Amino acid sequence: MKQLFFIIIYLSTYPEWMLFCKLTDRYLVTTKNGAVEGTMEHAVHTNKTYYAYRGIPFAEPPVGELRFEPPEPVEDWPFILDATVEKDICLQTVSTSVKTPKIVGSEDCLYLNIYTPRRPDQKEALAVMVWIHGGGFYEGDNLNELYAPDYLINEDVVLVAIAYRLGIFGFFSTGDLTAPGNNGLRDQILGLRWVKENIEAFGGDPNKITIFGESAGGASVSFLTQTPLTKGLYNRAIMQSGLSHCLWAVSNADKDVNGQTAVLLGLNYTSTADLKEKLKDVDYKDLLTMSTWASLRIYGSAPLTGLAIAPVIEPEHPNAIITKEILEKLRSGDFNLTPLMMGFNSMEAVDFVISPVVTQYLTRAKLESSSLVPDSFNIKSSKIKKHVGNLIKKRYFGDIFAEIFGDDQFLPYFSDVYFIINIIEAAQLSSKYADVYLYQLSYLGTLGYPLRSYNTGVGHAEDLNYLFYRISSPKTLDKTDVDVSNRMVRLWANFAKYGNPTPQAESVLQEILWPKIDKNLSYLDINESLEVKIKPRDEAYRFWMKLYDKYRESV
Template structure:
């Protein structure tokens, strides 16, 4: 591993642990700045040029094709053949179609462009394995040719169309995938819903922006919109109801859900939404210094032009491995010289106004004015989101120490404070509230509390508050400290950390075996709440012994009632732990609206 990248990896792992997502152990970490052989990227599925393919997930089949065969589905681009599997708990049979191409490979001239729908094919495509994942931040694996989706449908005699749930994974907009080993759909399918998951571009390939028409950005979000259009066109072929689609995601995936609720381009493509530990108001949900980062990359690549159109054309011709590593190096420089708490480099951005723009206004303004799809939503967070990063703090003492030297880094950039003196005063108030006189670098517990409040709870709470003024909004806090959430390891510190709920919702290959009965009960409750909402728009539509006959009402901006999901299901309104009133005071005293995040 390159010494140049070593500190960057630690900083990014902390950000991944605290702000975004999932499990680094799912990826093989092997990053080097040494040049690699140039490999020409080609589509693994090109039915126009040849009926064969190099992708493991898609091969030609000579299976008998009959109208009665539920494993063969004739979608808008051609026939596909899936496989029959059984769920892990109840052994219910279901149909799995994996690695379905929904877009042309975004390579060559299609890099940094809106996705183009997949071409048609004239044979039956075997779709029984995951498609290639997109390029990953901390791994040499991944491909630009990665725009594939999966459809999982229960085997049922019910002739009625089934509700559809579409999942968007997180991972700080720099990685992640829809692989079954990480997001096995078993528990959802046992509740008779159809589950769709897909890959989308991340990192420099998904979110590079020049801030003008040369590269408007948000390519990953545009992939998501194309995938949702695919669902509208095809899901009824799998027994799904195209008029009953619930979009849900976690962390960066939840922020994407939130942005799509705000985007005119996604209107009507889904009808309910669930956001776990992320919204468009989180600071990390929007990019910082996007255009500056593009020019920094160009300098490292010896591209000398101030014309953004020429610059982007040059970047399209760079080998994807080289471009990826240069973007990582640029990220290192940004993190060492700027405030990592103020946003990520490659993330969603506000675009110049053009017909294909996903977002052209500040998210806070959109939510405050009610200018979004007014669909039922379920939004929440885990009780101690920052706890996931505690193991990394020991290694990051030098970086954390910078907050002792430059305490103004504690001040949210979204406050838009222009006067230095005001920023210093705000910083001292924040520092005293969370750390008192103790050095920040020696205050792991307090730092975790600050990260939880600043990076997650404050913006999510504000989102819920604004959203509830216009549409049914169900607010939850996940507080159950089970063994599943920490994979059987000791829980230190206490509290439910970032992404722990995913171990309950999904059949993951690294989930512990023989989980405690309380964990299984909590899993069943989460799945029931999530699928009830997908089916009816209400998480508790009727009395249910599994849910302790609780009626979970929609919240409102005055009472902010929430469901506390712990060993029992309890309604509450007390959020004093998260210092909401303190932050309200900070924004009222120092803030200069309009805010982009909160």
């Protein structure tokens, strides 16, 4: 009782930004919404002390009538919030089988985790890095198992990991004002706003916030840089293996998904408003299962048209996030002009070659070369599309398609068309208006993929193993792996602190100075050693730019 009385007096006496008291081995911080209780922990390998606050709500639970609605700011809590354990992840399936789907998570999932190496009552405010996870907008989470802070915390930055609604729960769209879509992105923006307003209490600098993400998380960051709704909420952005400009990042199939989902659920509806209300009443398991099945059918039939459930271009309204074509925004400089860092892994498609969707797609492409043409070309003439497909086929496959997945012909094609070419193009276009740093991860280490049995290149998401400690990380690390990890972590943290990954030459970074992208497309190649190079994927990039310039049609 005495301890509780002390806490109440403490809470009422001290201003919010000063509150940091020890309760046994736990620590209290006061946010604008109420007090949170965290824990003191220690980083692996270095034993550096940091403080963890997990499962902090930044929005009201998006359940019941709030399903398919924009997130609402969390209400204040009149008690000490237990932030020592993580909360449920957002609803998703970890199996794509309709007969035996494994559903995990909850609709009540809008929480964030904060890790700070500095006691909030100490004076120096630290740079903040806000992580947005990937997973194709239908899976993934912000939990410690995959995104532990142990590496980044050594660089004296505050790490925040945000959750956002996934699949139909986060990206349901009717194509009109009934449900304009992109609520998953709105979740991210609300989370970012909460960080801006509260991070000082955790020792972070609200004027030095970097948003960063990988794959769909990188695309999310890219979308957030292109909306005025985020102006003033962040100061720099890092996009890893994913951008809004990538062909999969924007859905054109939202109406098809809705229709097929309704059919699978046995629903009849008379309007988009009627559909929305009826889907609100559907059990979450049935809704997730049937919408996942519908999206797989649509995406599997045409994987180069984009993900079936994903961000969409919205009709004009005051709180719209995306209202015009991404390429148009990049060309015109219609984005927030902050420093940008973006890049890719040397062979992104390595992890995709066993996908049934890819197998079906490649089989069809053998018979019809036009299937090789990305939907981003927007070619209306079937004759011209076939001609472009033949050019692509000749460039990557010659006269005979690869019969074995993982062949040197297939991997470069899928890596280029799905990720790399669009990332390089976006970097080049953005550099006309903002400082842009471009990289390629080429290092084939065991930390990236311990079970590696190939040397064709660095696959999708391998970069994450060098930036985050993971439960599955090897206990004993190869020295070169450690060196590469330390360099990447320093580069990312430097960018967050200074807006420049190499503000000065230093030994840990081998005295390298990473230049901004220029007319020669300068970039940093991250391998066993760091090396500044020019013209990444030069032959392939020139091939695609020539095709786009000649055949890409406006929407």
